[in-house]
Amino acid sequence: MSRHYDVQAVRREFPAADRMVYLDSGFQAPLARPVKAAIELFLREGLETAGPKSVWLDRVEETRARGARFLGVSAQEIAFTKNTSESMNIAANALPLRAGDKVLMIHGDHPNNAYAFLNLQRKGVEVRFVPMTDIVDAASFLPHIDEKTRAISMSHVTFHAGHRFDIASIGALCADKKLYFAVDVMQAIGVVPIDARAMQASFVGSGTHKGLLVPQGLGLLYWNKALNELEPTYLATASLAEPPADLIATSEILAPAPTARRFELGNFNLPAIHALGAAIDMIEQIGVQNIQNHCFDLGDHLIAQLDELDIRLVGPRDRRHRAPHIYVIGLPASEWLGYFEQNGVRVSPERDGIRVSFGMFNTIADVDRLVELIRKRGLKTSSRAA
Known part of the structure; x- marks a missing residue:
């Protein structure tokens, strides 16, 4: 659900979103039907x-x-x-x-x-x-x-x-x-x-x-x-x-x-x-402001889940200084990227970890699936927040 628009209706316009958990719009957006x-x-x-x-x-x-x-x-x-x-x-x-x-x-x-x-x-x-x-x-x-x-x-x-x-x-x-x-x-x-x-x-x-x-x-x-x-x-x-x-x-x-x-x-x-x-x-038709607010909500949920796991967020946390849709998780890309891909989650490697980038079609369930995979695999001490 989204407080800002019918995200499920939007999601139906992006078939790739049903084939994988696509959290890589900061690299390239999946193709939409229109x-x-x-x-x-x-x-x-x-x-x-x-x-x-x-x-x-x-x-x-x-x-x-x-x-x-x-x-x-x-x-x-x-x-x-x-x-x-x-x-x-x-x-x-x-x-x-x-x-x-x-x-x-x-x-x-x-x-x-x-x-x-x-x-x-x-x-x-x-x-x-x-x-x-x-x-x-x-x-x-x-x-x-x-x-x-x-x-x-x-x-x-x-x-x-x-x-x-x-x-x-x-x-x-x-x-x-x-x-x-x-x-x-x-x-x-x-x-x-x-x-x-x-x-x-x-x-x-x-x-x-x-x-x-x-x-x-x-x-x-x-x-x-x-x-x-x-x-x-x-x-x-x-x-x-x-x-x-x-x-x-x-x-x-x-x-x-x-x-x-x-x-x-x-x-x-x-x-x-x-x-x-x-x-x-x-x-x-959706409204850029609505897309921004929806992505901020997804980001808030992701940050809260990372805090529970004591995992570092790279970059700013405050909404005033962070982008609504781009978040880098302090997990070594060399150790985690392949694992996410094998489990149907598309993300990007970045300088300091794994980049999660939301699109208008993403949902809380997408974030929860990512976090579930992190919990399932477990963490090394080096991935913990400082």
Whole structure:
């Protein structure tokens, strides 16, 4: 049962949830029936009509508008990308950073965000890492800001232990100090309510294969269109303000589009965009706030069970500082991952243990099955909470 929505009805849309205890949505969400149906529609149209491309492109723009609404921004500020890594690389290279400029990041944050900016070291840009603690807010960054600091880039939610950082206070700090602010929301989107404009972000990047329920190969990028100086480092016909009608490239026609399409290249991942439209419809019918609250309840139950077993939770416990859906249990992955898999429970190995990541379809019974397996096997002293 859930206090927030009919979780059993939602669960019926995810056949994989009946085949296993799926606690790995932080890695990739299982396919939902409405998402599968949207992909099948695209395939059927391609099979039967060789592709109604104008119809498909109209759906692209409909989905762009849905994605923009989902993030609290305008459709002109949303670009489609391949994944989070591409989104963050586009952001890093669009910032007007020069040799001697400094970017602040969080030590141990997602490597594909970090590498996008570390690659700028070849241009003489300095990347400085701020220590990660259970609470990261404006005060965490303030002592590290100096006259050379130009940007902060970070995740909203961490993938490895479910930290949920105070993005609002950091965005306000960036606005006050006139810093660019890039945010990776891959592990938050679809579960944690997001208002990209309220974040005061320059860029917000994400993939879609976790909380947005779409198979891999599609990403989103929000660009604050007030920051017109942020231009792509590469260019294609699709990214131009006025593509030449005869499709003959000239050096006179180079101005990028005034919308986030300036960051898009070539053809779209049309099947995935069809899937995304269906996924957003499904999520909005339930409500992101309801999904978040349901996952928090599951997390509370998991934490209480771990406390009874005297097993350590890695990362923050307080709802104010933890993600609703990501929890790392202090059990050595090398000893436990195979055991869970053999018993029909899908989880992920992480730096400090076993990561449990909930989706909208999970139930208290899923948590209880996980805990039952831990009780059945028993613990070594090293797994006990400190």
